[in-house]
Each structure stands twice: as structure tokens, then as C-alpha cells.
Amino acid sequence: MADLSINLAGIKSPNPFWLASAPPTNSGYQVQRAFEAGWGGAVWKTLGEPILNVSSRFAAISFNGQRVAGFNNIELITDRPLEVNLKEIYETKKRFPDRALVASLMVEPKREKWHEIVKKVEAVGVDGLELNFGCPHGMAERGMGSASGQVPALVEQQTYWVKEVAQTPVIVKLTPNITDITATAEAAVKGGADAISMINTINSLMGVDLDTWNPIPHVAGKGAHGGYCGPAVKPIALNMVAECARHPRIHVPISGMGGVSSWKEAVEFMLMGATGVQVCTAVMHHGFRIIEDMLDGLNHYLDEKGIASVIDLVGKSVHKYSDWGDLDLNYKVAARIDTDKCINCNKCYIACEDASHQCIDRLKDAGGKEYLKVREADCVGCNLCSIVCPVDGAIEMVEVPSEHPPMTWNERQAAIGVLASCNIDTK
Amino acid sequence: MSYQEFLVEREQIDYFIRRGYLIKRIYENLSGTFVEFELKRSNSSREQKLQKTLHIYNADARKYVSSLLIQQLKQTAAPF
Numbered sequence: 001m002a003d004l005s006i007n008l009a010g011i012k013s014p015n016p017f018w019l020a021s022a023p024p025t026n027s028g029y030q031v032q033r034a035f036e037a038g039w040g041g042a043v044w045k046t047l048g049e050p051i052l053n054v055s056s057r058f059a060a061i062s063f064n065g066q067r068v069a070g071f072n073n074i075e076l077i078t079d080r081p082l083e084v085n086l087k088e089i090y091e092t093k094k095r096f097p098d099r100a101l102v103a104s105l106m107v108e109p110k111r112e113k114w115h116e117i118v119k120k121v122e123a124v125g126v127d128g129l130e131l132n133f134g135c136p137h138g139m140a141e142r143g144m145g146s147a148s149g150q151v152p153a154l155v156e157q158q159t160y161w162v163k164e165v166a167q168t169p170v171i172v173k174l175t176p177n178i179t180d181i182t183a184t185a186e187a188a189v190k191g192g193a194d195a196i197s198m199i200n201t202i203n204s205l206m207g208v209d210l211d212t213w214n215p216i217p218h219v220a221g222k223g224a225h226g227g228y229c230g231p232a233v234k235p236i237a238l239n240m241v242a243e244c245a246r247h248p249r250i251h252v253p254i255s256g257m258g259g260v261s262s263w264k265e266a267v268e269f270m271l272m273g274a275t276g277v278q279v280c281t282a283v284m285h286h287g288f289r290i291i292e293d294m295l296d297g298l299n300h301y302l303d304e305k306g307i308a309s310v311i312d313l314v315g316k317s318v319h320k321y322s323d324w325g326d327l328d329l330n331y332k333v334a335a336r337i338d339t340d341k342c343i344n345c346n347k348c349y350i351a352c353e354d355a356s357h358q359c360i361d362r363l364k365d366a367g368g369k370e371y372l373k374v375r376e377a378d379c380v381g382c383n384l385c386s387i388v389c390p391v392d393g394a395i396e397m398v399e400v401p402s403e404h405p406p407m408t409w410n411e412r413q414a415a416i417g418v419l420a421s422c423n424i425d426t427k
Numbered sequence: 428m429s430y431q432e433f434l435v436e437r438e439q440i441d442y443f444i445r446r447g448y449l450i451k452r453i454y455e456n457l458s459g460t461f462v463e464f465e466l467k468r469s470n471s472s473r474e475q476k477l478q479k480t481l482h483i484y485n486a487d488a489r490k491y492v493s494s495l496l497i498q499q500l501k502q503t504a505a506p507f
Contacts, residue, residue, distance in 0.1 A: 329490050329493075330490065330494060357429065375430070377430040378429050378430045404491075404494035404498075405494075407490070407493060407494050407497060411497065412493040412496075412497070415493065415496050415497045415500055416453045416493075416496070418500055419450065419451070419452055419453060419496070419500075420452065
């Protein structure tokens, strides 16, 4: 059994799986049940001045039989008074001293407001604070959440105000509703953040009812944009974590979230630089007990890899994530169809013919049996045929040896520039 | 076919390389890549410069000539 414990900027937890600040962490009853199930930590649903919510609040995208491929909510922060939450936080921490208990906070962008809530929350024994600069709906209309989180100067200033009084580590939670998340991540670091977390939810409208023409979800026939999350957002979140992890001026730990549904996504996030992960949608879909499979899966994976501690995964793939201009133009793969496995559905042929480079031939053997064959010399290695193929292993992408050493676009442009700037002696 | 186009253009590039031409300049525009080759000949009386330009259409051929350029710069000790 590997060591699954982590230490994120001084916040220790027995495993890297935390519940994200969201409906599953609304109360002591819920968080304590989650800890009983095995969760390593929880970020309490965002504390602030108690809000009013609407009904309904959630919607989901189901895609080809996959329920909750994407999830959306228009629920706001806690609707319960601060004192009620603090009492339950105190009780929860007392019962589970070994778990990470972090309080998510959101107040108006005023120094005294931040000082007031930080002091009150830290007094009940939280292990850390997470500043919610990410929620895109409702609170943003009041100048909080992502409205603050989209302005680097506001992120830096508010983080600084919190750090003036905070005694525990401060995590800044970032919004993905911005062109370049490293800008706000760097602002958080400048403000003194001990860690950053990402991503909060993405602006979204889930759909329009084809009969009533109401937005989905709707409140008495009207809708407003919500926050999108769940499995569908993982690639967006993973990219943002990786971009921050490889940024030279963002040198604080990262708590990754956005579509983490199993131990596998957790490993991906950690390889791309996250010290731990936070989970919400998967719990909303399947309940707290998914943690059992997550812990088992992670343990088995680490044992199979011979890795003693989960911390040894952190950042191991970051150096492999680069700019397009640094990719090798001379590296080539080509598709190869295993005719023993192929069921001749022609999906690959249609995809290649209609949407790629027309390099799959439909042929007949001596017995008149149809088969598909890739003209490897014409194949550009785009992967499309293997992506659409319904049979695992029927199409393999095979590395084609190059006659030239690696050459990136940046190297090519530099070489052409050398020609332009010097007179080559052609003698 | 793309690969056939590549083979044709690679042969055109190789034709000049085999005869000792060096890549003198590469410039690109909406029509593709233009490669200027140059061969200097000298005898006792004078120096002669032969220049040829190839218009490269094929993407793999553009990669190919770029790889040759990098190889050339390394061999000619150009600052690359």
C-alpha cells in the first residue's frame, strides 16, 4: 500500500481526494458523512452573507446514454448564517482532526469585510482558507466571485488583504471564464497566495426546452447563465492546471478540480502539477461512497507502478506539456488496421474520406472479401480513424521512423532567419 | 496524391542538392514556399554564381527542405 497522504501548502490530509466547495459540503451532517466514507478533506460550501436561492437550480447533459456528462448549477453560496456554519465546522474538525477542513470564503471586495470573515472562520479551527474568485453566476452580478476573479488587480488586492490577517494557508480559487488563467494565477501569487485551486465552473446555458422554449434550467419560465462542470470540462481544467504548473512565476501548489470522477482523473491532474484534487459532480451523481473506488484504484495504480508515495506523481508530466512551436515536425505516426479485429463498419473510411486525408482504401481480397487498408505514405497520423473506430485495438497508430532528426517549428523559423541575416558562403 | 506530390518535389530539391547547390534563401507567402538555391563556380578568370528557385507546394516537402536547411547550417557552421 502506497502512502496516499499529501501536504498542500501546509494543509495535510490522509489522501489527495477533497470534496470541493459545493452542495455536498453544505453542512456538518454531509461533511462528516463524507469523512466517514473516507474523503481526505473538504472545502466547506462558500461562506459569506447568507443568500437567497431560486428553484430550480441544477441541469445536466446526458450524451448517448452517459448520464451527467456535464452538469450546471445556478445555486449560490451558503444560505445559512455564518454562526451556524462555524458551529458545524468546529464540530466536524473536532470529530475528524486528521482530515483537511478548508473554508471557502466570498465577501465584497473590501478590506474590512475580508478581515472580519477570516478572523471569525479561523477561530473555529479550519486548516486553511479558499477564496472563491470563481463562481460565475449570481454573486458575480454583485461584484463577487468571478467578477473579482477576472480582474488580476482585484485578485491580487483581495488576496493581500486576506494574507494581512490569515494565520492558516490561503488558497485562491480561480475562474476559468478568462482568456489566460495564468494572469490571475500570477496575480494571486503576487498577493501572497499559498496555493491556487482551479477550475471553478464555466459560464453555460444547458439548453432550451423544445416544447416550452424555456431555458434549462428555468425559474418560472426564465433562466440565467449557470456554472458548468462535470466530466465534460476535464480537458479544459487539465489544460489550465498544466499551464499554471509550467509557468515560471507560478510557484505555489495547485489543488486541481474540474471533471475528476475517478482515481484516473486524479492521477492525470497530479501528473500535470496538482498536489491534490477536489471533487463535486461525481459525488452529486453517485454519492460519497465513490471514494472507496477512488482510494482502491489509486492504491493499485501506485503499487503496479512501484511508486511508494502519491506525492511522487506530482508534476511528472509537466515537462512534457509545451508550446506547439516546440513539437517535433518530423515525428510521424500512421494508422494500421488489424483486419482480424476490423468489423468492416467503414466508420474509419467515411471519417477519413469526408473529414481527413482520404488515405483508407476499400479493397477486396482474392476471395472477394472486403477489407480496409491504410495507405501509410499518405496518412498524416491525425488519429481520426482510431477515434471513431468502435472496436478496441482494430486500428493502431504506429510510429513511422523519420529520416531526419527532430525539428520544431521554432527551430525551422530560426534556421530560415539565419539565412536571411547572413550571407551563406556557397563556395 | 499527397505522397506522390511529395516525391516529385523532393526529387526536385534533391536534384539541386546532388549538384552541390546550397540553400541560399527561403521565403514564404500565400502560394507556399520558395527556395532559392545557389551554386558558386570559380575558375582562373572569374567567379560564376548559378541561382535557381523552386516553388514548393507540398507540406511534407516544405518540412523536408527545412530539415535539409538545418543540416546545411550545421555543416557550414552558420550561427544556428
